[in-house]
């Protein structure tokens with residue numbers, strides 16, 4: 001970029017405010033770039049990816065435990081039903097509504113059978129619980145790493161939010177300064193600047209330094225420099241680079 005502030009001898013005119021507008025536009029562009037490339041965002045992306053990886057790994061490694069626990073719940077439910085049935089048969093046994101000895105014996109046998117089966121289910125449940133316990137231990141380390149990764153991601157989320165607040169504040173202040181500076185620039189000059197900026201940013205407006213357009217590497221022909229110098233103070237188009245030359 002050429003040195004836009006190298007020359008200070010020219011009086012500050014309304015047109016020169018265009019240089020301020022350009023400088024502020026460049027600042028706005030830099031702030032937007034900074035906001036989209038915040039290191040805090042990269043840190044958060046990495047932390048989130050780590051949480052995702054560990055979650056998947058944990059779910060995979062923890063699958064056998066979940067299967068066994070499902071089986072445990074099934075057995076417990078079944079045993080509960082058998083016990084309820086036994087309790088209901090027991091109530092019938094002592095209700096007095098059944099008096100035939102054979103039928104009373106049959107009920108007692110049914111109760112014994114129900115109790116035996118529920119007892120077997122209880123034993124199976126205990127065996128399952130003993131198989132589940134080491135599986136819980138085996139994923140404990142992975143779970144701890146996931147917890148740590150989630151804590152990192154939480155902190156990264158806060159850090160990003162804080163960084164965004166800071167850069168958004170600077171951006172808002174710079175946009176306001178730019179609007180104030182633009183209000184000093186003649187409408188026609190501003191329109192020429194706005195039209196040329198997409199191609200020439202960040203040095204759309206430059207000064208004439210001696211016989212040189214600040215945007216061009218070479219001296220402009222002296223005839224051209226003379227022509228521009230003798231124009232009424234204002235904005236000229238540089239034939240070489242297309243920039244707006246403040247003279």
Ligand SMILES: [Zn+2]
Pocket residue numbers: 213214215216238239240241242243
């Ligand atoms: Zn030029």
